[in-house]
Amino acid sequence: MERKLFLGQYLILVILLLGQLHGYKSCIEKERMGLLDLKKHHLPSFRSLRRLRSLEVLDLSTNVFTNSIFPFLNAATSLKALFLGTNSMDGPFPVQELKDLTNLELLDLSDNRLNGPLPIRGICELKYMQELNIGQNKFVGQFPLCLTSLTGLRVLDLSSNQLSGKLPSEIHNLESLEYLLLSGNSFEEHWVDILPHLNYMNLANNGFQGNVPSSLGNIKSIEYMDISHNSFNGQLPQSFVKGCYSLEVLKMSHNKLSGDVFPETSNFSFVHVLYMDNNQFTGKIGQGLRNMRSLVLLDISNNNLTGVIPDWFDEFPDISALLVSNNLLEGEIPISLFRTSSLQILDLSANNLSGNIPLQTECGSIPSCLGNTSVGLGKEDTPSFFDFATASTKATLYNYRDATLMKVQFATKHRYDDYMGQNLGLFFGLDLSGNELSGEIPVELGGLMELYTLNFSHNKLSGRIPKNFSGMKNMESLDLSYNKLQGCIPPQLTELSSLAIFNVSFNNLSGVIPQGKQFNTFDTDSYLGNPLLCGKPTDRSCDAQDNVVENEESTIDMESMYWSLAAAYVYNTSWSIHVSLF
Secondary structure, three states, rough: HHHHHHHHHHHHHHHHHHHHHHHOOOOOHHHHHHHHHHOOOOOOOOOOOOOOOOEEEEEEEOOOOOHHHHHHOOOOOOOEEEEEOOOOEOOOHHHHHHHHOOOOOOOEOOOOOOEEEEOOOOOHHHHHHHHEEOOOOOOOOOOOOOHHHHOOOOEEEOOOOOOEOOOOOOOOOHOOOOOOEOOEEEEEEEEOOOOOOOOOOOOOOOEOOOOHHHHHHHHHOOEEEEEEOEEEOOOOOHHHHOOOOOOOOOEOOEEEEEEOOOOOOOOOOOOOOEOOOOOOEEEEHHHHHHHOOOOEEOOOOOOOOOOOOOOOOOHHOOOEEEEEEOOEEEOOOHHHHHHOOOOOOOEEOEEEEEEEEOOOOOOOOOOOHHHHHHOOOOOOOOOOOOOOOOOOOOOOOOOHHHHHHHHEEEOOOOEEEEEHHHHHHHOOEEOOOOEEEEEOHHHHHOOOOOOEEEEOOOOEEEOOHHHHHHHOOOOEEEEOOOOOOOOOOOOHHHHHHOOOOOEEEOOOEEEEEOOOOHHHHHHHOOOOOEEEEEEEOOOOOOOHHHHHHHHHHHHHHHHHHHHHHHHHHHHHHHHHHHHHHH
16 A cells, blocks of 8 residues: 555656646646546545646546545646546535536546535536536435536436435426436436437436336437336337437336337337336237347346247347247247347246247257257357447546446346346357247257256256257256156266256156266255156165166066067967968
8 A cells, every 4th residue: 555655646746747847737648647547546645636736637536535635626726527436435515625626527426425415506506517427325315406507517427326306397408418317216206308419318216107208209319218117107109119219228127118019110220229128018029129120139028928929030130138038928939039140148938838849840849940049159250249338429538338238137046147248248048948848858959058058947848858968068057847858867967067056856857866076066956856866965776776677677578578489489370370371
């Protein structure tokens, strides 16, 4: 820590010297970069900051500064951008401490422990303010009405606080606003008329209710919209479905929305990410979705959708994640679904899907041509769309990249995990559990080498577990429970060194349970409901079962011998009679 403190003080002295040599009124690029280099150095304080009267940009974020730093900032009256996010500041909003920084255009106090009500005055006297970020604190009270007088605001982030009440109708005065983040509060009642120039809007995790405002369709330039985890209800207004033609990310999950899922033609032709899960949508998967050819992720799980899975998902060239679980869909899984070469995550679990698995045809409940998809193939040229920032329009000094990354919740290892960003691009999963699928498991599945999780539980699958499952080296979770599988557990599966969850309970499996490596970590729950399995971790001895099997085989051999002798006798007798007659 002393070394870092010395380094920081040394940089300050160098910056001061450069300022005197150049005599510039504003900080030169070297000065600015010198201060930016102090970020993440966990520096406690700088008394020399009071001498930086010409400084315009100061980034001290991600350190351990407390409120004691504010007195040393008062002299920096030329400051235009001040980054103090992710530090150790607490107490009320520092009105008095910042009152002399009247030239501020950007203020970031996010991710601290500031609390109490937001001051009516103080913030609103910063008339040049363009970007204000006080998210991830503990502020309480209502939306400060005076903020609506800052007509130059482009970025307003009040997210993850404890604010409540209604939003003032005067918010429409913020006509320059491009980024609005109010998520993680307790704002309620109906939303007001929407700002026309928004690019990014996040209202998630609040108490908004009523119908989705039709005025949302008037925001022609919006690219990212998140209204999830609220109490919006009713059908989607046509003006909304046919507007917002610049949308790239739309999140509406965890509301009470109903009606059909985009039954009509929409203008959402640029949407990459669409979350409509955990609502009350009914009817068939609408034709309106078919026009969204840019989709990379579609989540319509946990609704009341009926009918069959459409056969046009192969028209989506970049679809990587398709989540349709927990609906009322029926019929067979269309073969066209597995012609989608970009597919990485497929979840059709908890529906009423059915059908057999033909071994030599191109149709069935789990088509053998599944090997044509990229689910777990690990192709080098398979594009990954999970790490891009979908809000391409950025504020001048603020970056909301992390907030725009896609996220998928997928069941694996007996729990639901969130996968997002670059980690999501590396994840491959297939979940067809909780259906009425029948027939054998195609051996082609063994070629999905990059698959992380495979769940076929709670179906009516029969036949044997394919031996070549041992080729899925990244497999972490394999669940084949509650089926009608027979035969032994392939000992080759012990080669799956990453396997953490293995469940074949309640089948008709028999023989010796494989031992060694990961299989030594599985308990009896993995094998329940298979009385013919023996060996650890069960208490059934394989010797006794071997004797039973040997006796059964001996009985079968004796019966076979008797039948053979009888057949030979009949054959010889017939031949003798035939010869005599001849």
